[in-house]
Amino acid sequence: xxxxxxxxxxxxxxxxxxxxxxxxxxxxxxxxxxxxxxxxxxxxxxxxxxxxxxxxxxxxxxxxxxxxxxxxxxxxxxxxxxxxxxxxxxxxxxxxxxxxxxxxxxxxxxxxxx
Amino acid sequence: xxxxxxxxxxxxxxxxxxxxxxxxxxxxxxxxxxxxxxxxxxxxxxxxxxxxxxxxxxxxxxxxxxxxxxxxxxxxxxxxxxxxxxxxxxxxxxxxxxxxxxxxxxxxxxxxxxxxx
Numbered sequence: 750x751x752x753x754x755x756x757x758x759x760x761x762x763x764x765x766x767x768x769x770x771x772x773x774x775x776x777x778x779x780x781x782x783x784x785x786x787x788x789x790x791x792x793x794x795x796x797x798x799x800x801x802x803x804x805x806x807x808x809x810x811x812x813x814x815x816x817x818x819x820x821x822x823x824x825x826x827x828x829x830x831x832x833x834x835x836x837x838x839x840x841x842x843x844x845x846x847x848x849x850x851x852x853x854x855x856x857x858x859x860x861x862x863x
Numbered sequence: 864x865x866x867x868x869x870x871x872x873x874x875x876x877x878x879x880x881x882x883x884x885x886x887x888x889x890x891x892x893x894x895x896x897x898x899x900x901x902x903x904x905x906x907x908x909x910x911x912x913x914x915x916x917x918x919x920x921x922x923x924x925x926x927x928x929x930x931x932x933x934x935x936x937x938x939x940x941x942x943x944x945x946x947x948x949x950x951x952x953x954x955x956x957x958x959x960x961x962x963x964x965x966x967x968x969x970x971x972x973x974x975x976x977x978x979x980x
Contacts, residue, residue, distance in 0.1 A: 751907075782967060791954060791972040792908075805967050837906060841968075851898060852958075852968055854908035 752776065755840050755855035763863055767828040770858045774821055774842030780804070781823040782852060783815055784839040792839060798823055830862045865890045867957050869971035876945045877979050883930075884940045884974045886955030894960040897931065897938045898968065903951040911953070914938065916960070942976075950978040 752775035762768055774781050779800045784792040794807035798817035809815075812830075817823040827834060837859050841852040866889045876882035888897070899911040914922045914931050921929050926946075930939045942949055955971040 791970045792968075794967045794969070797967055807967065839908060841908075851896075851910050851913055853910070854900075856905075856907050859906075 751853040751855060753840060753842050753853050753855035755858050757858060758856065759859050761861045761863065762830060764830055764832060766830050767826065768830065768860065770825040770827070770838050772823045772825070772840030772855060774823070775853055778842035778844055779821065780843045781817055781821070782841040783823070783825050784841065786837040786839060786857070788836070795825070827860070832862050835860055835862045865957050865959070865969050867955050867969050867971040869955055869974050871974045873975045873977070875977040875979060876942070878945055878947060880945055881941060881943045882945055882976065884953050884976065886938045886940070886971055888936050888938065888955070888957045890936070890957065890959070892959045896958045896960060898956040898958070899927070899929070899940045900954045900956060901951045902954065902973070912940065945978050947978050950976055952976075
């Protein structure tokens, strides 16, 4: 168990809808990262937060947004969903931004857009 | 920009044998970290091993070891005495050490490892 909790595990929704994915980092970790893994592909970095502030952006679509709350949990909001958004969305956490602690991943949320 | 390349989409190894997975990366940084993650059918991402670029000694974790060649920007994973439970997708990943604002991992496209009897 990595200590990173993601909910829900599975999500099925229709095109055009909006969903929210939730992540609780490991206790004490200040950084949260979101990754997208499409079928049989590598993980694509979406966005990173550190202690409530956005620190890095990857290839995140404008239809997607995220935030990290004072209790350090994070939410990834996906709107105007398209079929191509179907993927496994991972959250990961680490202790900080400038350290050698590895990223610990949650079990992912599998999003299916129909 | 940093890139990570895994040129072997699939590999196969017999149980109890040794297999090496390849990874190369491109970076202009001198200080960074390299990782191998395992993703079994459960889809969980599991850290297998990590290497700090400033350390010349290759990292080892039980049956897993790496061959880190900094000048060649190569970071291969050797799995000894392969077990059925090693069957998974393996991802190589890179992370700069000092970034000032961000320390995201950049992943390769993965190598699917099959373990046969």
